[in-house]
C-alpha cells in the first residue's frame with residue numbers, strides 16, 4: 001500500500017525508457033529527423049488528438065463528483081478549443097493543409113493506441129483512464145526534460161523542430177504534467193497491490209503503444 005506515480009514507471013522501467021529515449025525523440029532533439037517522418041507523425045497526431053478529445057469526453061462522463069466533472073471538462077475544452085487549433089496551425093507551417101488532415105487515412109498504430117485508451121476507459125473507472133493517458137500526459141513532459149539533458153540536443157533556429165521542443169519544455173506544459181502526477185499520486189496512495197498490478201498492466205500497454213507511435217513516424221507506417 002502507499003503507491004505513487006513513480007512506482008508505475010519503475011514497474012515498467014525498460015518499456016518506459018524505450019519510450020522516453022526513442023530514436024524519434026533523439027532525432028527531434030538533434031534536429032536530424034527526416035521531414036517526411038515528422039510530417040507523417042504530425043498528421044497522425046491530428047487523429048490522435050481527436051480521439052484524445054473523445055477520451056476526455058469519456059472521462060467527463062465517468063466523473064463521480066463535481067470536482068472531477070469540472071476537471072475533465074476543462075481538459076476536454078482545452079483539447080478541442082485550443083490544442084486542436086494550434087495543431088492545425090502547426091501542420092500548416094509544415095505544408096499540411098486542413099483538407100489534407102480531413103481526408104487522412106488512420107494508421108494502425110494510431111488506431112491501436114487511441115482505441116485502447118477508449119476501451120480502457122469504457123471498461124474501467126476514471127483512475128484506469130488517467131493511467132492509460134499518463135504516458136501521453138506525463139511522458140511528453142519527461143521526454144522534454146530528458147532531451148534538455150542530452151549533449152546532442154540543439155535548441156533555437158538551428159533546430160527545425162524548435163517549436164515542438166518549445167511546446168513541451170514550456171512552463172505551462174511542465175506545470176500541467178506536475179498536476180497530473182499529483183492527481184495520480186493522490187489516488188494511488190490507498191490502492192491494494194492487486195489494483196496496482198491492474199494499473200501497471202494498463203500503464204505498460206499504453207507506454208508500448210506510445211513506442212509504436214514513434215516507430216510509426218520513423219517508418220512512415222500506415
Ligand SMILES: Cc1ncc(C[n+]2csc(CCO)c2C)c(N)n1
Nearest residue numbers: 045048052083135136137138140213
Ligand atoms: C501520440 C502522442 N502522445 C502524446 C502526445 C502529447 N499530448 C497530446 S494531448 C496532450 C495533453 C494536452 O496537452 C499531450 C501532452 C501527443 N501529442 N501525441
